[in-house]
Amino acid sequence: MMETVHVGLAGREYDIHIGPGLLARSGELIRPLLKRPRVAIVSDENVAALHLDALKSGLQAAEIESVSLTLPAGESTKGWPQFTRTVEWLLEQKIERNDVVIAFGGGVIGDLVGFASAVLRRGVRFVQIPTSLLAQVDSSVGGKTGINAPQGKNLIGAFHQPSLVLADTAVLGTLTERDFLAGYGEVVKYGLLGDFEFFQWLEANASCAASGDMDARIYAVKRSVQMKAGIVERDETEQGDRALLNLGHTFCHALEAATGYSDRLLHGEGVAIGCALAFEVSARMGLCSQEDPSRLRAHLRDMKMKVDLSDIEGELPDADALIALMGQDKKVVDGKIRFIMARGIGQAFVTQDVDMTIVRTVLQQALDAR
Numbered sequence: 001m002m003e004t005v006h007v008g009l010a011g012r013e014y015d016i017h018i019g020p021g022l023l024a025r026s027g028e029l030i031r032p033l034l035k036r037p038r039v040a041i042v043s044d045e046n047v048a049a050l051h052l053d054a055l056k057s058g059l060q061a062a063e064i065e066s067v068s069l070t071l072p073a074g075e076s077t078k079g080w081p082q083f084t085r086t087v088e089w090l091l092e093q094k095i096e097r098n099d100v101v102i103a104f105g106g107g108v109i110g111d112l113v114g115f116a117s118a119v120l121r122r123g124v125r126f127v128q129i130p131t132s133l134l135a136q137v138d139s140s141v142g143g144k145t146g147i148n149a150p151q152g153k154n155l156i157g158a159f160h161q162p163s164l165v166l167a168d169t170a171v172l173g174t175l176t177e178r179d180f181l182a183g184y185g186e187v188v189k190y191g192l193l194g195d196f197e198f199f200q201w202l203e204a205n206a207s208c209a210a211s212g213d214m215d216a217r218i219y220a221v222k223r224s225v226q227m228k229a230g231i232v233e234r235d236e237t238e239q240g241d242r243a244l245l246n247l248g249h250t251f252c253h254a255l256e257a258a259t260g261y262s263d264r265l266l267h268g269e270g271v272a273i274g275c276a277l278a279f280e281v282s283a284r285m286g287l288c289s290q291e292d293p294s295r296l297r298a299h300l301r302d303m304k305m306k307v308d309l310s311d312i313e314g315e316l317p318d319a320d321a322l323i324a325l326m327g328q329d330k331k332v333v334d335g336k337i338r339f340i341m342a343r344g345i346g347q348a349f350v351t352q353d354v355d356m357t358i359v360r361t362v363l364q365q366a367l368d369a370r
């Protein structure tokens with residue numbers, strides 16, 4: 001079974017195929033894009049060890065030759081040294097303007113390889129084959145590519161849409177439970193920001209998806225991708241609505257900075273905690289009912305996810321220091337932090353009018369509960 005979501009950006013449109021067994025079909029699906037039957041694949045060591053052979057034989061089935069580069073796994077790969085290495089390797093492999101590069105891995109590989117493709121010979125096409133849940137529902141779609149700087153995450157990059165996305169949902173079977181649940185943080189975000197019915201579906205079905213039910217996984221990925229595609233079509237370069245995708249992220253980025261972008265807190269875990277905080281602030285501002293944050297937190301607890309600041313191990317800075325870290329966010333406009341608040345589950349909106357004393361109180365109480 002294969003589901004398809006189309007991203008209708010005029011001149012840069014592409015399909016996202018979702019379903020199990022797409023690695024085996026990669027050759028037939030990619031072949032129409034190619035001017036010559038040769039591609040370059042960039043992956044990380046975990047994904048390559050588990051799935052590169054399957055991808056290569058899928059390509060071979062359509063007589064597509066491939067060369068591959070395997071980078072170290074982890075967020076620290078997303079910086080200048082591995083980026084330079086990747087671009088120079090692609091040049092050594094004589095990848096030309098008309099060739100296609102394949103990003104095969106999680107969000108780290110997708111972001112780095114997408115950016116390398118954006119600048120190689122002033123831009124070559126690339127295909128995303130996302131292998132983590134986070135990459136399938138979020139980072140592989142929408143064309144944000146880039147690397148981290150010593151000054152902060154994702155500060156160097158380009159908008160460069162992929163030419164095709166293949167989300168093989170069978171590949172999710174080899175993720176650790178922790179990585180799967182971190183990706184789920186972004187899935188639940190879609191329900192929270194714009195689709196109450198999807199949130200209700202997740203309350204009933206997400207634990208089946210987490211324990212491996214393929215139909216539930218396909219639906220969760222498909223609905224997430226449909227929502228992201230719709231938002232990106234309306235606002236590709238984040239002048240307005242695309243900021244809704246940052247629900248929970250202003251809090252998340254402060255927590256990631258406070259924990260040193262380490263294994264203490266994965267991005268998607270920070271998103272889940274950040275969404276719970278955003279709903280708590282929304283409730284205290286009288287925007288939504290107090291039942292909404294409680295309902296969200298109960299669902300995250302059911303999923304055995306991190307929900308509160310007390311679920312983060314080790315020291316955290318105080319509320320003022322966390323607020324200062326929020327101020328470093330890319331989303332600050334004219335010195336004011338842009339928040340995503342909610343009028344209820346499925347009804348998020350962008351605002352700069354947030355009562356910072358409430359934010360401080362919510363953070364302080366969450367820290368005191370540790």
Ligand SMILES: NC(=O)c1ccc[n+]([C@@H]2O[C@H](COP(=O)([O-])OP(=O)(O)OC[C@H]3O[C@@H](n4cnc5c(N)ncnc54)[C@H](O)[C@@H]3O)[C@@H](O)[C@H]2O)c1
Pocket residue numbers: 044045046047050073074075078105106107108109111131132133134135138139140141142143144145153154171172173174175176179182267
């Ligand atoms: N471009 C965007 O719009 C966007 C959106 C959200 C996040 N991101 C970026 O995505 C990155 C996080 O992505 P991520 O969570 O996928 O991290 P990741 O790429 O580091 O993958 C997480 C871990 O899972 C492993 N892995 C991936 N697929 C696997 C599989 N099928 N089986 C076993 N192990 C597998 C990886 O090797 C890695 O160890 C961050 O850098 C973030 O900034 C980008």
Ligand SMILES: [Zn+2]
Pocket residue numbers: 138186249267271
């Ligand atoms: Zn995110």
